[in-house]
Amino acid sequence: MRAGYVSIIGRPNAGKSTLLNHIIGEKIAIVSDKPQTTRTRILGTKNYSEEPASPKHPEGAKAGQIAFVDTPGIHRPLHRMNVRMVDAAVETLREVDAVMLVHDASSRAGHGDEYVSGLLTHVKVPVVLVLNKIDRINKSQLLPIIEQMRGWHEWSDIVPVSAQTGDGVEHLEQTLLAKMPEGEALFPEDYLTDQPERVLVSETVREKVLHNTRDELPFSTAVAIDQFEEPDRPGGLLRVYCTILVETESQKPIVIGRAGSMIKKIGTEARKDLEAFFNCKVYLDLRVKVKPDWRNDERALDDLGLPKRKR
Numbered sequence: 393m394r395a396g397y398v399s400i401i402g403r404p405n406a407g408k409s410t411l412l413n414h415i416i417g418e419k420i421a422i423v424s425d426k427p428q429t430t431r432t433r434i435l436g437t438k439n440y441s442e443e444p445a446s447p448k449h450p451e452g453a454k455a456g457q458i459a460f461v462d463t464p465g466i467h468r469p470l471h472r473m474n475v476r477m478v479d480a481a482v483e484t485l486r487e488v489d490a491v492m493l494v495h496d497a498s499s500r501a502g503h504g505d506e507y508v509s510g511l512l513t514h515v516k517v518p519v520v521l522v523l524n525k526i527d528r529i530n531k532s533q534l535l536p537i538i539e540q541m542r543g544w545h546e547w548s549d550i551v552p553v554s555a556q557t558g559d560g561v562e563h564l565e566q567t568l569l570a571k572m573p574e575g576e577a578l579f580p581e582d583y584l585t586d587q588p589e590r591v592l593v594s595e596t597v598r599e600k601v602l603h604n605t606r607d608e609l610p611f612s613t614a615v616a617i618d619q620f621e622e623p624d625r626p627g628g629l630l631r632v633y634c635t636i637l638v639e640t641e642s643q644k645p646i647v648i649g650r651a652g653s654m655i656k657k658i659g660t661e662a663r664k665d666l667e668a669f670f671n672c673k674v675y676l677d678l679r680v681k682v683k684p685d686w687r688n689d690e691r692a693l694d695d696l697g698l699p700k701r702k703r
């Protein structure tokens with residue numbers, strides 16, 4: 393069989409986390425229409441079994457395992473948090489067996505995309521250019537993008553997909569699997585993700601904050617878990633106490649909302665998702681705290697679990 397690591401990199405909002413979730417078949421990475429949603433590396437594994445040639449797999453499917461590594465979108469960092477985010481993404485390039493560069497094909501490729509491609513100069517492993525969001529464009533619009541991006545790197549393949557509908561994703565996975573080194577599985581077959589349960593909870597709360605707020609707030613919010621109590625019996629209650637951090641006093645009433653309506657909405661939406669994911673009842677306690685300039689506070693970033701620079 394074949395087994396290896398594939399990192400998913402690209403600009404913010406390209407659809408990297410949506411693609412990871414679609415491949416894994418579980419929502420392990422939060423998604424939003426705001427850029428810079430993902431702040432850390434998120435690993436998710438998928439196992440493949442051998443299949444003979446069929447109309448679905450004209451060349452048959454190989455057996456193996458891929459550990460996919462979703463990363464924060466690459467952008468110009470203006471805070472220490474963002475420096476850590478970009479580092480976390482770039483560092484994967486030295487550690488994986490193949491790379492997927494995800495590009496939003498419904499938007500023009502610009503300087504930012506050229507910059508990301510430039511980071512690949514010294515990458516020795518195959519890099520697949522993934523043109524995502526093809527559900528939003530006509531086929532004829534793909535050709536000029538391919539022409540434009542073709543010269544930016546020696547792509548091993550160029551694969552159009554829709555992470556949302558799943559169009560083209562199986563073909564992408566088989567393309568990647570064929571590039572993995574021969575070897576035994578890296579993780580047990582039932583291993584899904586490296587994300588601890590408490591992180592899945594804090595990220596779900598953050599996703600609901602992102603969905604319900606705009607302007608600067610999505611960028612200046614973080615969620616810390618204060619207490620995490622697992623159910624003490626089957627069918628019991630998972631109790632989680634969280635603090636939503638914001639940067640200024642003026643942001644606090646926005647997250648709380650009139651008579652607490654906004655924080656209630658955030659809590660209800662998060663609780664529903666978590667109950668479905670953990671398959672148990674969830675009690676979620678949310679409070680809001682102002683922590684000025686936390687995005688530049690290295691200790692706060694450590695506490696929030698944002699990966700430290702390796703170099």
Ligand SMILES: Nc1nc2c(ncn2[C@@H]2O[C@H](COP(=O)(O)OP(=O)(O)OP(=O)(O)O)[C@@H](O)[C@H]2O)c(=O)[nH]1
Binds near residue numbers: 410
């Ligand atoms: N129409 C369409 N929308 C998509 C597709 N893939 C992702 N999206 C949307 O694009 C937005 C960004 O998706 P994410 O998966 O959060 O993007 P990301 O690349 O992980 O973004 P960062 O974490 O900020 O780097 C969300 O609103 C998704 O629903 C797609 O194939 N088609």
Ligand SMILES: [Mg+2]
Binds near residue numbers: 410
């Ligand atoms: Mg993401």
